[in-house]
Structures are given as structure tokens and as C-alpha cells.
Amino acid sequence: xxxxxxxEVMHKPGITDPVGKGLAHDxxxxxxxxxxxxxxxxxxxxxxxLATNDKTRIARDLLADPILQDYRIENYPSPLSKxxxxxxxxxxxxxxxVWYKPGVTxxxxxxxxxxxxxxxxxxxxxxxxxxxxxxxxxxxxxxAEKIALALLVNPLVNDSVVSATKxxxxxxxT
Amino acid sequence: MLIKxxxxxxxxxxLDVEDTQLLEISRLGLLSLNLPEMKAVQAYFQRLxxxxxxxxxxxxxxxxxxxxxxxxxxxxIEYEEKGRGSRVYDHLLKSTIKKATDELDRPWCWSTFKDNxxxxxxxxxxxxxxxxETHNHPSALEPYGGAGTGIGGVIxxxxxxxxxxxxxxxxxxFAFAPKDLPARKIxxxxxxxxxxxxxVVAGVRDYGNRMGIPTANGAVYxxxxxxxxxxxxxxxxGLIPRDKVEKEVxxxxxxxxxxxxxxRDGIHGATFSSAALEEGISSSVVQxxxxxxxxxxMDVLLQARDLGFFRAxxxxxxxxxxSAVGELxxxxxxAVDLEKxxxxxxxxxxxxxxxxxxxxxxxxxxxxxxxxxxxxxxxxENVEVTVLGEFTSDQKLTLRYRGEMAGQLDMxxxxxxxxxxxxxxxxxxxxxxPIARAPAPLRxxxxxxxxxxxxxxxxxxxxxxxxxSKKWIVRQYDHEVQGGSVVKPFAGFDQRGPNDACVFRPxxxxxxxVVVSNGFNPSYSDWDPYWMSACAxxxxxxxxxxxxxxxxxxxxxxxxxxxxxxxxxxxxxxxxACQACYDMAKGFGVPFISGKDSLNNMWRDxxxxxxxxxxSLLISAIGVIKDARRTVTMDLKAPGDWIxxxxxxRDELGGAxxxxxxxxxxxxxxxxxxxxxxxxxxxxxxxxxxxxxxxACHDLSEGGLAVGAAEMAFGGNxxxxxxxxxxxxxxxxxxxxxxxxxxxxxxxxEVPAVARKHFExxxxxxxxxxxxxxxxxxxxxxxxxxxxTFIHEPVETLRKAWETW
Numbered sequence: 001x002x003x004x005x006x007x008e009v010m011h012k013p014g015i016t017d018p019v020g021k022g023l024a025h026d027x028x029x030x031x032x033x034x035x036x037x038x039x040x041x042x043x044x045x046x047x048x049x050l051a052t053n054d055k056t057r058i059a060r061d062l063l064a065d066p067i068l069q070d071y072r073i074e075n076y077p078s079p080l081s082k083x084x085x086x087x088x089x090x091x092x093x094x095x096x097x098v099w100y101k102p103g104v105t106x107x108x109x110x111x112x113x114x115x116x117x118x119x120x121x122x123x124x125x126x127x128x129x130x131x132x133x134x135x136x137x138x139x140x141x142x143x144a145e146k147i148a149l150a151l152l153v154n155p156l157v158n159d160s161v162v163s164a165t166k167x168x169x170x171x172x173x174t
Numbered sequence: 175m176l177i178k179x180x181x182x183x184x185x186x187x188x189l190d191v192e193d194t195q196l197l198e199i200s201r202l203g204l205l206s207l208n209l210p211e212m213k214a215v216q217a218y219f220q221r222l223x224x225x226x227x228x229x230x231x232x233x234x235x236x237x238x239x240x241x242x243x244x245x246x247x248x249x250x251i252e253y254e255e256k257g258r259g260s261r262v263y264d265h266l267l268k269s270t271i272k273k274a275t276d277e278l279d280r281p282w283c284w285s286t287f288k289d290n291x292x293x294x295x296x297x298x299x300x301x302x303x304x305x306x307e308t309h310n311h312p313s314a315l316e317p318y319g320g321a322g323t324g325i326g327g328v329i330x331x332x333x334x335x336x337x338x339x340x341x342x343x344x345x346x347x348f349a350f351a352p353k354d355l356p357a358r359k360i361x362x363x364x365x366x367x368x369x370x371x372x373x374v375v376a377g378v379r380d381y382g383n384r385m386g387i388p389t390a391n392g393a394v395y396x397x398x399x400x401x402x403x404x405x406x407x408x409x410x411x412g413l414i415p416r417d418k419v420e421k422e423v424x425x426x427x428x429x430x431x432x433x434x435x436x437x438r439d440g441i442h443g444a445t446f447s448s449a450a451l452e453e454g455i456s457s458s459v460v461q462x463x464x465x466x467x468x469x470x471x472m473d474v475l476l477q478a479r480d481l482g483f484f485r486a487x488x489x490x491x492x493x494x495x496x497s498a499v500g501e502l503x504x505x506x507x508x509a510v511d512l513e514k515x516x517x518x519x520x521x522x523x524x525x526x527x528x529x530x531x532x533x534x535x536x537x538x539x540x541x542x543x544x545x546x547x548x549x550x551x552x553x554x555e556n557v558e559v560t561v562l563g564e565f566t567s568d569q570k571l572t573l574r575y576r577g578e579m580a581g582q583l584d585m586x587x588x589x590x591x592x593x594x595x596x597x598x599x600x601x602x603x604x605x606x607x608p609i610a611r612a613p614a615p616l617r618x619x620x621x622x623x624x625x626x627x628x629x630x631x632x633x634x635x636x637x638x639x640x641x642x643s644k645k646w647i648v649r650q651y652d653h654e655v656q657g658g659s660v661v662k663p664f665a666g667f668d669q670r671g672p673n674d675a676c677v678f679r680p681x682x683x684x685x686x687x688v689v690v691s692n693g694f695n696p697s698y699s700d701w702d703p704y705w706m707s708a709c710a711x712x713x714x715x716x717x718x719x720x721x722x723x724x725x726x727x728x729x730x731x732x733x734x735x736x737x738x739x740x741x742x743x744x745x746x747x748x749x750x751a752c753q754a755c756y757d758m759a760k761g762f763g764v765p766f767i768s769g770k771d772s773l774n775n776m777w778r779d780x781x782x783x784x785x786x787x788x789x790s791l792l793i794s795a796i797g798v799i800k801d802a803r804r805t806v807t808m809d810l811k812a813p814g815d816w817i818x819x820x821x822x823x824r825d826e827l828g829g830a831x832x833x834x835x836x837x838x839x840x841x842x843x844x845x846x847x848x849x850x851x852x853x854x855x856x857x858x859x860x861x862x863x864x865x866x867x868x869x870a871c872h873d874l875s876e877g878g879l880a881v882g883a884a885e886m887a888f889g890g891n892x893x894x895x896x897x898x899x900x901x902x903x904x905x906x907x908x909x910x911x912x913x914x915x916x917x918x919x920x921x922x923x924e925v926p927a928v929a930r931k932h933f934e935x936x937x938x939x940x941x942x943x944x945x946x947x948x949x950x951x952x953x954x955x956x957x958x959x960x961x962x963t964f965i966h967e968p969v970e971t972l973r974k975a976w977e978t979w
Contacts, residue, residue: 026368100462105319105439105533107464114556154365154373157316157460 671889
């Protein structure tokens with residue numbers, strides 16, 4: 001797909017992340033890895049050509065809760081989600097992105113499409129939604145893949161990408 | 175118009191082919207039609223003098239599928255008990271379950287076994303509709319989507335009953351393998367139980383919560399044999415005006431689809447659900463629900479109902495348009511232009527459009543003069559409506575695609591042309607496990623205990639996943655939306671006690687309430703499916719009565735999940751369970767109003783052997799309570815109150831949870847229902863509750879007296895001292911039976927001192943006064959004759975054990 005935008009919506013620092021906490025609990029209980037914590041985020045691929053201003057409006061006015069959540073906008077596919085393996089000393093943990101396979105109904109994506117239309121923003125052809133899990137303290141690719149398969153991915157309907165994260169200083173928050 | 179053979183609509187050559195080729199056509203097309211059925215199809219088209227099209231064959235396969243036609247329940251079954259004789263059931267459903275309904279003939283049953291749900295009277299002007307369905311195979315493959323579409327589907331059943339009911343409650347019962355099941359017991363390609371549990375709960379949660387329907391009743395049951403084939407029962411209750419219970423299609427009405435678009439998702443779901451689960455299933459059977467779409471469709475539908483915009487409605491479930499349109503037009507005839515259906519994407523073949531099971535779609539019969547107003551209403555709510563065709567008076571199903579004829583079938587062939595199914599069922603009484611005949615243990619040492627201290631066993635029972643707190647699940651559901659809840663999932667001190675059933679007021683301007691409960695205990699079917707079925711009915715009604723329900727104004731639903739119905743002993747087990755349904759329904763005077771079956775619940779274990787799930791029957795009960803203020807919860811209320819047990823206790827530990835908790839092979843007799851006694855106890859207890867004699871009431875089921883008493887104690891954060899030697903019993907009972915037997919039809923009741931005499935007089939012959947509620951927060955169960963104390967545990971210890979799961 002030609003041009004797409006990735007919007008990531010995550011909890012603000014200090015706000016409880018129940019999905020991340022639940023996953024960290026399950027990983028520890030199943031003895032899959034030793035980790036510091038898990039941070040979860042919602043991902044939205046917006047396909048179609050959008051003005052920068054409109055991307056910000058979608059993220060700020062539609063997708064993120066301004067009290068509890070931050071967001072980040074980048075191009076998709078981004079260098080982040082392409083990367084494989086660890087990033088050496090810079091890595092503080094791996095990231096797993098989980099998406100629905102093409103063709104599987106994405107109900108949330110359809111609702112976001114409608115929300116974008118209601119904001120009077122034209123040019124969006126499709127929205128796909130996913131989840132990002134930042135496993136702080138997990139640096140080995142095979143362990144992250146094992147966690148994905150055990151707890152996050154159903155190969156029948158999901159695709160997943162494990163990638164290295166940048167340190168939080170590199171990730172601009174808006 | 176001639177039917178042509180094209181790339182888009184293919185003709186299938188079957189006029190002159192041999193039997194083997196007929197079966198090959200069925201197999202290659204995934205039609206799941208057997209030889210007699212294929213031969214009936216061949217004979218029909220020989221009479222017409224032409225070959226069928228793919229659209230026609232798909233229509234017949236869908237209409238005649240086990241899922242839609244309930245072949246087994248409609249079959250002629252010759253049932254034989256080895257050495258005891260035989261009996262023929264001509265139409266299993268009509269000669270057992272439905273027969274009880276017909277014979278009871280309750281005037282407040284407004285619609286039974288003919289629509290998408292059963293309807294009973296709530297008051298003079300309103301009825302309540304109730305339907306429970308399963309969504310097992312989809313939930314095994316994709317738990318989140320499978321469970322979500324399960325609840326979405328049953329909500330549409332309620333929207334599609336009569337002219338549409340407003341959903342007011344969801345209920346969910348699940349059966350899973352335990353989440354700590356070792357990996358070696360999980361077959362390849364199967365999701366681990368933890369994933370299935372979390373996915374199913376999340377799917378039900380998201381769909382119900384997003385639609386604004388409270389989920390306030392349910393149960394979760396665990397057994398290793400559900401590992402690759404979990405059970406997901408989803409139920410919905412709806413409120414419907416009395417004058418909207420009947421539907422009628424008139425020739426000339428438009429066929430209108432409302433809601434979601436049609437895609438390739440879920441093609442062959444109806445035929446898939448009739449087959450065993452094996453590795454390598456295609457992802458085209460996976461469906462993901464869209465709750466917001468269904469909510470919008472519901473908003474349009476209920477407004478259009480009250481404005482009189484349509485004459486009939488039904489939902490698109492298994493079989494898609496083929497099933498929905500075919501059913502609505504079965505009396506009149508119907509013609510459909512398949513290209514008019516709004517599609518999610520291009521490239522669908524006509525037969526795919528016709529049988530696709532895309533979610534969130536309803537079909538309406540709309541008088542032409544109402545169409546413009548319906549269209550305007552739907553557009554104002556952002557819901558797509560489309561005219562697909564019209565109802566006719568020719569008794570034919572006519573399918574066109576871009577002006578060309580794609581198929582034409584006679585309605586009477588389609589709906590009545592399927593050959594009757596004849597099956598043999600053989601029950602060998604000796605096939606009961608030998609453990610069923612072995613005597614129950616008498617002493618603590620048989621359970622691996624020292625002395626007479628059964629405390630550790632009770633703690634294990636309380637933390638067994640089937641008994642332990644389901645708070646982490648229940649609290650994810652919105653059980654308060656719509657504002658009508660009366661008896662909620664939890665009660666008592668800090669909301670710690672688990673209530674037996676839920677009570678809610680569907681109309682906030684009325685004090686009348688609806689009670690919903692369930693009964694489910696598949697482990698008894700390893701002994702005898704007859705008593706499993708009887709106990710499930712007793713449990714559902716027991717729960718209903720325990721909170722204030724009245725069996726004189728209550729109805730039940732059946733949901734069977736079984737193995738292979740072509741296996742004579744498996745079928746015999748099913749027949750026994752159905753016979754128990756008839757006997758119990760008649761005995762209690764409680765009619766069945768609706769039901770569903772899911773057969774072929776089988777899977778391959780890691781060694782490659784084909785296994786069945788435990789034979790399971792969920793009974794869901796619904797009743798009307800005249801005064802919502804006359805209901806009770808299960809938590810202890812006041813120190814000094816008397817504690818009574820109602821009902822006789824017997825040495826019935828067969829299939830009891832005790833064995834699962836102590837990890838020993840099960841022994842003892844399976845619990846049996848004495849239905850005439852049970853009927854009287856339930857009726858008298860209801861009178862006692864209405865008269866205000868009862869402060870708290872809890873049914874005794876999994877784990878028996880000990881577990882029931884513990885739950886009441888930590889529910890109220892109070893103690894009890896009970897003397898088990900005063901339990902009504904006709905024989906001398908073992909210690910284990912006194913504490914843990916799962917004899918049905920029993921309750922533990924808290925009665926204030928002032929009402930003790932009245933209560934004892936009313937329940938004479940059925941009640942035993944065991945002791946009192948105490949201020950000290952300790953549960954003591956002792957035997958005054960032997961001077962032994964069996965259980966002496968702080969209430970806090972009991973609660974912690976219960977909340978560990």
C-alpha cells in the first residue's frame with residue numbers, strides 16, 4: 001500500500017496500564033521470561049494520503065484520551081517495525097506488534113474510519129488496528145517470539161512483528 | 175427463464191451419476207450431505223429434467239444441515255437397553271422435550287419452539303424472550319472472535335423473535351480445560367487453555383458491554399476433556415410487547431437486508447459446525463464481530479418495529495441469507511436478486527453471497543409502501559438497508575443473478591424433502607463405570623486425611639476452579655447497564671458471596687422482575703446421562719427458587735453438546751438425557767420453551783485418537799417474580815438466626831467435586847432427583863420466601879453442604895455452628911457424604927428466630943434445623959452423636975481459599 005501513517009497511542013507515564021500489567025503477570029507466571037515490565041499501546045495504520053495537520057487531528061481528537069494517553073505519529077511501514085534482532089546496547093527491551101491478517105474483519109478499524117469521516121477528513125481508504133507490547137527487560141528475539149506465540153498471537157488470524165525498540169529518549173512524545 | 179451453465183453459476187452434473195459420484199460431489203463441495211440425501215436431490219432434479227446449479231445445491235445443503243435441520247433430534251430412533259427391551263422415538267424432540275411443553279400447555283407460554291427464541295408472559299402487555307446458543311468450534315479456533323460472534327448471534331436471535339425484542343440481559347456459561355493443563359496434554363495446533371479462557375472472556379465482554387446489555391449471570395466449568403473443544407454458551411433475554419410476538423409475511427412484501435455487508439467470512443459455517451474439529455481448518459470459517467454495527471442495527475430495528483415498518487424479521491445466522499430468506503419465505507415463496515446484496519469487496523460468486531455468514535445482518539419483510547420511511551430511518555442512524563427481492567405467492571425459491579436465473583427450488587422440497595433419518599441407539603447398563611457400583615468411603619482416612627479434620631479438603635474444594643470465585647471474569651462484564659439489577663452476581667460483606675441466580679427489572683416502572691439461572695454438571699454423565707440431565711434441571715430451578723423465583727411461572731431451555739450422534743451408545747446417552755428432560759419437566763411442571771443442540775464435539779488427542787467431550791447439557795431457567803422486593807441473597811445476615819437444611823441427603827458422591835479436589839478416582843452413586851419431593855420443596859420454599867420467613871438462602875450443589883455453608887459464611891462475614899447429625903436422611907450417611915455429597919434439591923436457609931415456628935410448620939418433613947449464625951467468624955461443622963468436629967475454619971481462611979483462583 002502506497003502511503004500509510006502509523007499512529008501509536010500509549011498511556012502517559014505514571015498512568016496504570018492494565019493490559020501491560022496483565023501480560024507481565026502471565027509471562028512471569030508461565031515462566032516464559034524475566035522482565036521488568038510491559039507497556040502496551042494501540043496501533044492504527046491509516047492508509048491514504050493525509051495532510052500533517054489532519055494526522056494530528058486524528059491522533060489528538062479521535063484516538064487518544066488527552067488525560068490518560070500520549071500519541072506518536074510516524075510513517076508506515078516505519079524503520080522501527082521492519083527491524084529484526086536486538087539493537088545492541090541501546091535496547092532496553094523488544095517490541096511485539098500484533099495485527100490482524102488481511103481479510104480478517106477489523107471492527108475497530110471500521111469504527112475509526114467512520115470517526116475520521118465524521119471529522120470531515122477525506123482521503124482515508126482503510127484503517128487497520130493492532131497492539132504493541134514493549135517487553136522491558138526482554139532482549140532475546142527467540143524469547144519474544146515465544147511470548148508472542150504463547151500469549152498474544154493466534155496464527156489463524158494474526159500476524160506479528162518482533163523488533164528492537166529505541167530508548168525512550170529517542171521516541172518523541174507529542 | 176432458463177438456467178444456464180456459466181463461469182459464475184455452474185451446473186453440477188448429477189442426473190445420471192452413480193452413488194459413489196454422488197458422494198464425491200457432496201464431499202468435494204463440502205456439502206455434508208449423505209447418500210440418501212444426495213439421492214433425494216438427484217430424484218428431485220430428475221423430475222425437473224435438469225441438473226442443479228451450485229447455488230441450488232448449496233441452498234439444499236445448508237437447509238438440510240445438522241445445524242439448521244437438527245437431523246438427530248428429528249430422527250426416528252430405535253432405542254434399545256441391552257437385556258431390558260427397546261422403544262422407538264419417532265422424532266426425538268417431539269416425543270420428549272417438546273411433548274412435555276405440549277402436555278403442560280401453559281397459557282403464559284406465548285411462543286415455543288417455532289421462532290428464534292421462546293417467549294413467556296411478563297405481565298399482560300409484555301413478554302420476555304429467552305434464547306441460549308453455543309459457539310464452540312469457532313471459539314476453539316479464534317476465542318475472541320468466536321465468543322464475540324456467539325453473543326452477537328444470540329442477541330440477533332432476540333432481535334429476530336416475533337417482530338423484534340429489546341435485549342435486556344446476557345448470560346454466559348463456559349466449559350474449558352484447566353489453565354494449568356500440562357503442555358503434553360494439549361494437541362498440536364490447539365491454543366492453550368489459558369489463551370482460550372482469556373480470549374473467550376474478552377470476546378463476550380467487548381461485545382456485550384459495547385452493545386449496552388448487562389451480563390449478570392453465568393458459570394464456568396473445568397474438565398481436561400474440553401481442551402481442544404471448549405463449550406461457549408451465550409444467552410440473551412429480550413423484552414417484547416405482546417402484540418409483536420407473531421410475524422406474518424405477505425406476497426408482495428419486499429425482502430430487505432439491514433445491517434452489515436456480506437463478505438466471504440464464515441462460508442460453510444453451518445456445515446462446518448456439523449463436523450469434528452481436526453487440524454488444518456481454513457481461516458475462512460473465522461468471524462470477528464462488530465458490536466457497534468449491531469447496536470446501530472438494533473436501534474433502527476426497534477424503532478421500525480414500533481412504527482410498523484415491517485411485517486416479519488429474522489436474523490442471518492448459520493446459513494446466512496439462504497437460511498434467513500428461505501425461512502421467511504417458506505409459506506409464500508420468494509424471489510431474490512443476489513447481485514443487490516451490498517458486499518464488503520468484489521469477487522464473490524452468487525452461491526457465496528447466498529450462504530455467507532457475515533455478521534450483524536437482519537432480513538425484514540417490508541410492505542412496499544413502508545420502504546421509503548424505513549430507508550430514511552436507517553439512513554438517519556447510519557445503517558445500510560437494501561431491497562434484495564420480493565416475497566411471492568408461487569411457493570418457490572427463485573434466485574437470480576444480474577437478470578439471469580441462478581436457481582429455482584420448490585419450497586416444499588426444500589423444507590420437507592429431506593429423507594427421514596433412522597438411527598439405532600444401544601444402551602448397555604453395564605457400560606456404567608464400575609466405580610459407580612463401588613461403595614463410598616466412610617472415613618477421613620479414605621480421603622488421605624488424619625483424624626476427623628476435613629478442613630483441608632474444604633479449602634481444596636473452595637479453590638477448585640469450577641467452584642472458586644470468578645470475580646476476575648464477572649467484574650469485566652458490565653452487569654449494571656440499563657439500571658434494572660436486583661440480585662447481582664455478588665452479595666454481602668464487601669460483595670464477597672456468589673449469588674445463585676440474577677434478578678433484574680426489565681421495566682423500571684414496574685416492581686415485577688425476571689430471574690435467570692442455570693444448571694450444568696457434565697461429570698455426572700460419566701455415570702448416567704439420565705441423571706446428569708435430571709440434576710441439571712433440578713440445579714437450574716433450585717438456583718431460580720433460591721433467590722425468590724417461582725417454578726409455577728418459570729420455563730427452561732435446553733442446550734445439548736454431545737459427541738458423534740451416529741455412534742449407537744453416544745446416541746443412546748442422548749436419548750436418556752432427553753427422556754430425563756421429559757420426566758423432569760412434567761414432574762416440576764416447568765415447560766421447555768426453546769433449545770439448541772451442538773453435536774459432533776470431537777477432537778484428536780496428542781496420540782491421534784478421536785475423543786469426545788463429556789456429554790453436556792446446559793439448562794437455562796427463566797421465571798417471573800411478582801415483587802422484586804421479595805427476593806433473597808445468599809450471604810448470612812444476622813447472628814442468632816437459625817440455619818435449616820431443606821431436602822434429604824443421600825450417599826451420592828458419584829461424579830462429585832470432592833474427588834477432583836482430593837485427586838482420587840471417583841466413587842459412589844450418582845446424584846438422583848426425587849422429582850415429586852423436589853417439586854414440593856421448591857414450591858414451599860417459594861411460599862416461605864414470599865411470606866418473609868427467609869433471610870438468606872443458598873442452593874447446595876458442587877461440594878455439597880460444606881461448600882454451601884462456607885460461601886454463606888464468608889458472604890456475610892459471620893460464622894455458623896452446625897450439627898450435621900440433624901440432616902434429614904433415610905439411611906446412615908458416611909462423613910464424606912454428610913459434608914460433600916451433591917444430592918440435588920437441597921438448600922441451606924437462614925431463618926430469623928421470630929419466623930422459626932412458621933417456617934418449620936410450612937416445611938414440615940423437609941427441613942432439618944442444623945444450628946445458628948454466630949458472631950465469631952468461624953465455620954464449625956460437627957456431629958453431636960459422635961462428638962466429632964469435622965470442620966473448624968476461620969471465615970477469612972475460607973474466603974482466601976475461594977478467591978485464590
